[in-house]
Amino acid sequence: xxxxLIVAGGSGNRMQSETPxxxxxxxxxxxxxxxxxxxxxYASKIRIIVVVPENHIERWRKLxxxxxFTINHTCVKGGETRFQSVKNGLEYVNxxxxxxxxxxxRPLVSLKIISTSFRVASEKGNAIAAITxxxxxxxxxxxxxxxxxxxxxxxxxxxxxxxxxxxxxKAYEADENQLFTDDASVAEFFGEKIYLxxxxxxxxxxxxxxxxxxARSFIKN
Numbered sequence: 001x002x003x004x005l006i007v008a009g010g011s012g013n014r015m016q017s018e019t020p021x022x023x024x025x026x027x028x029x030x031x032x033x034x035x036x037x038x039x040x041x042y043a044s045k046i047r048i049i050v051v052v053p054e055n056h057i058e059r060w061r062k063l064x065x066x067x068x069f070t071i072n073h074t075c076v077k078g079g080e081t082r083f084q085s086v087k088n089g090l091e092y093v094n095x096x097x098x099x100x101x102x103x104x105x106r107p108l109v110s111l112k113i114i115s116t117s118f119r120v121a122s123e124k125g126n127a128i129a130a131i132t133x134x135x136x137x138x139x140x141x142x143x144x145x146x147x148x149x150x151x152x153x154x155x156x157x158x159x160x161x162x163x164x165x166x167x168x169x170k171a172y173e174a175d176e177n178q179l180f181t182d183d184a185s186v187a188e189f190f191g192e193k194i195y196l197x198x199x200x201x202x203x204x205x206x207x208x209x210x211x212x213x214x215a216r217s218f219i220k221n
Contacts, residue, residue: 126161133156
């Protein structure tokens with residue numbers, strides 16, 4: 001079965017808002033509901049798991065009631081870190097599932113990315129959305145000096161990051177490590193070869209007020 005594991009942690013600090021960013025309203029719905037809608041629109045039979053910080057669960061339930069949100073999903077208590085939150089969510093995933101791990105504050109993910117991710121992960125074990133860099137970049141050396149570096153050698157990683165259930169559940173049995181920057185790095189540590197698919201610059205992670213302006217404008221237009 002195809003599963004969407006949506007991780008809705010975080011706060012409103014960088015958003016300069018008292019409201020956690022996943023609950024900020026855009027185009028008539030909280031950000032998290034837009035994200036859930038994206039996966040529900042992909043397939044009616046997809047199973048959706050939403051990981052929410054324990055202190056926000058009641059708030060989320062109230063929002064579901066207030067917005068008459070009817071998309072069926074399992075709400076799971078998050079951990080102190082993203083790693084722990086994903087690990088908690090994976091307890092509800094079967095080895096035979098294919099699971100898309102996705103940021104709750106990436107509401108603009110396209111159906112094309114979702115479908116391609118599931119297809120490639122089913123064939124190869126995993127599929128990680130990534131985009132090319134547009135700007136020139138420079139590398140900061142340990143000495144403090146900087147040098148020009150080819151942007152063609154680098155990719156910006158997004159979510160969803162999709163895995164065969166058995167692979168990612170086994171990988172998350174590892175102890176948390178500061179080298180784990182995302183789910184792909186956890187799988188890679190376990191020995192998996194990582195497969196990149198084409199992401200989308202529109203698939204932004206809403207983190208700052210500028211991201212919020214972009215998302216609102218994109219949905220409106």
